[in-house]
Amino acid sequence: MALTFPPMMQGQPVDEDAFTEAQRQATLGCDAGLITYGTRADVIEAALILSPEVPLSKAMAMLPLCAVGFQNALGALAPPEVSVHLEWDGKLRVNGASCGAFDVAASTDDPNAEPDWIVVGFRVPFLPESDEMGHTPDRTALAAEGCADVAPDQLIESWARHTLHWINRWETDGPRGVHTEWRGLSHGIGEDVTQSGLKGTFMGIDEDFGMLLKDENGQTHLLPLTTLLKGQA
Template structure:
């Protein structure tokens, strides 16, 4: 059940809509039917929260996929502004969110096309974040929830508003300055870089990312490039 709440406040370039179901699915459906860029669908419940942002890119999908790590950076900046300073937030390449080293929700992405060279009509990036663990913490040591990590005073609505503002700021920087500042910020938050990981069933050393944030994965024979487009969910 959603928590009763006052309408959230968003920057002039954005609009908000509280939804009863999954915010990501809601944003995708509104995109398919036709909606303006900057729509933020959100939902806050007693045990979890989520939000999703609609983009209408003007660049090919391969470049527009930068909105996935960009939204992650916006989330880290937003939570960093609201949570106690000792709370550490990191971002997995595939969209995972880690708080104090444990998995705590994830980002998802969907677009109107899967063709990396085509300009998509729309692109949606959203996150889902558990507020309270549904299991005994000791039973799932690699998983956590926001309120388990000293963030009980972080109000979900305020986090959605802050995420929107910080994300919009990064979109403006990306448009004005290119990918370099975003790369620098994201690399400082990236989880698992330099370590052995498994992506798309392929184990290897996570060396870093290319200009479009594709994963560079080194195995015993060669370095593979896994594009961000491999993370796209199927559009309805």
């Protein structure tokens, strides 16, 4: 049965790799709002094609925005004791353990150019990789964290609705609302991290969601979200 999406969004089921298929469809010139999705027994994945009419440096806000939409969606469907947090680079954490991630691609990597399209997609394990999860305590799956009754189709539909809500807020009010929501859900601020080959303390984010990283010498580096772009499929 086909999934139901909000107005201005359309769905296209895929057998595998929704993120790659979304990039292919975007390159072919499909309309923004297309969601490619897959709901296999072990993995849930979906990707959304967007065309924000701003320079890429600003449009990259779609990555944390879509991740906030996912947190809101899973938070609404999962039992109340399930916690969902967001890492700066798109990774997701459920009850403290790594549980899938978001990726982002665009038609250009020039921060000052307006992209023809941006694709943001997630891939989340629903079932554990093995029955012996004690060997990988930092990795988990939704079913192992109390979400076995969350229907994959329902999660993708809810993600679309919550993401559209945040897109509308972003278009109306700018990034401030998303910025505030993301900070409240973020994982790792104040901790030592390694990102893009740099080691230091994750101090927070700038107005465009760039990572502020203070190294051991006290120098603060700005890592823009564009460093997370994946190469085109």
